[in-house]
Amino acid sequence: MPEIDMTRITDNLMSVYNYAFIDAMPYGFYKPNDAMYVGVKLVDKMYHCPKCKGEFTVKYRNDNDGITYFSKSRIAAQKQVYEDLSLDFPANWELMEKPFTYHIVGVCSECAKKDIMESQEEGQHIYNLCHQLHLLDELMAAKAKKYMTDSLQKWLDGITESSYLMQFDLSTRESLRDLICAVILQDTKAVEDALQEYRDAVQPIIYEAKQLLEKQTPAWKANVAHSCSLPDSMSDEEYHEYTVAFPDESSEGQDFYMEKSIEKERVSMFLTQHRLTSLEEVLMDAGFHEEWIDMVVDKGTSLKK
Numbered sequence: 001m002p003e004i005d006m007t008r009i010t011d012n013l014m015s016v017y018n019y020a021f022i023d024a025m026p027y028g029f030y031k032p033n034d035a036m037y038v039g040v041k042l043v044d045k046m047y048h049c050p051k052c053k054g055e056f057t058v059k060y061r062n063d064n065d066g067i068t069y070f071s072k073s074r075i076a077a078q079k080q081v082y083e084d085l086s087l088d089f090p091a092n093w094e095l096m097e098k099p100f101t102y103h104i105v106g107v108c109s110e111c112a113k114k115d116i117m118e119s120q121e122e123g124q125h126i127y128n129l130c131h132q133l134h135l136l137d138e139l140m141a142a143k144a145k146k147y148m149t150d151s152l153q154k155w156l157d158g159i160t161e162s163s164y165l166m167q168f169d170l171s172t173r174e175s176l177r178d179l180i181c182a183v184i185l186q187d188t189k190a191v192e193d194a195l196q197e198y199r200d201a202v203q204p205i206i207y208e209a210k211q212l213l214e215k216q217t218p219a220w221k222a223n224v225a226h227s228c229s230l231p232d233s234m235s236d237e238e239y240h241e242y243t244v245a246f247p248d249e250s251s252e253g254q255d256f257y258m259e260k261s262i263e264k265e266r267v268s269m270f271l272t273q274h275r276l277t278s279l280e281e282v283l284m285d286a287g288f289h290e291e292w293i294d295m296v297v298d299k300g301t302s303l304k305k
């Protein structure tokens with residue numbers, strides 16, 4: 001179970017989505033022992049799409065002196081992937097010494113558009129609905145922050161005299177904070193509209209997914225979207241800092257679809273989570289952003305010139 005923070009609805013939704021579809025392993029705090037893990041000089045990963053034969057490579061950051069620990073089961077699975085791709089798997093002694101590429105077979109987002117995303121097969125369709133829901137949850141949170149920032153900007157744009165701004169107490173961060181919150185609360189129309197749109201969009205998705213889920217077996221396999229720029233753990237049982245490789249910052253956030261086993265109970269948990277329903281919740285969830293203080297201070301400075 002992920003730790004659930006009840007204070008932020010959006011964070012909570014994100015961690016439950018990850019629990020259901022992405023990362024099901026617990027975190028371990030010890031250094032892997034040699035009997036269970038193999039050190040590998042991992043430098044990059046290469047994605048192969050069997051449908052269009054497309055390939056692309058993502059470099060890893062050079063952490064832990066370039067050595068990443070693979071669980072033995074992962075090494076065995078990777079050997080199989082090498083074999084399937086007709087590549088020569090390095091000898092044991094070479095793993096620590098020579099640059100190693102991790103190969104991943106999965107459907108690229110272009111090809112996924114045609115069959116995976118349009119699939120009417122029920123297990124896949126349930127995942128697709130959940131993924132759509134996840135994107136809507138994230139979009140709502142992003143819109144809330146943007147529209148709140150816009151409200152403040154609009155108010156600042158309307159100020160032409162420094163005397164107008166000076167009538168407010170701008171002496172402390174607390175007083176600036178209070179002023180900014182009051183300004184944002186006066187102009188919440190865009191956030192309210194976005195919330196209404198979000199609620200109208202998520203309700204039918206949740207309804208349909210729940211209906212399908214009822215008839216579903218406790219577990220099934222489906223193709224799940226993975227972002228290529230997220231860290232990869234090379235351990236099947238448990239992950240810790242020695243088994244995780246971080247893609248280079250230049251890696252693009254492209255999605256790849258890979259088969260994963262899905263558990264009904266986890267999907268149900270994701271679908272039944274509390275989602276943003278009221279304006280108060282949206283504003284609380286978006287929180288306060290320090291850059292808003294800078295916007296007011298910058299305005300004050302520009303008027304004094």
Ligand SMILES: [Zn+2]
Nearest residue numbers: 049052108111
């Ligand atoms: Zn493809």
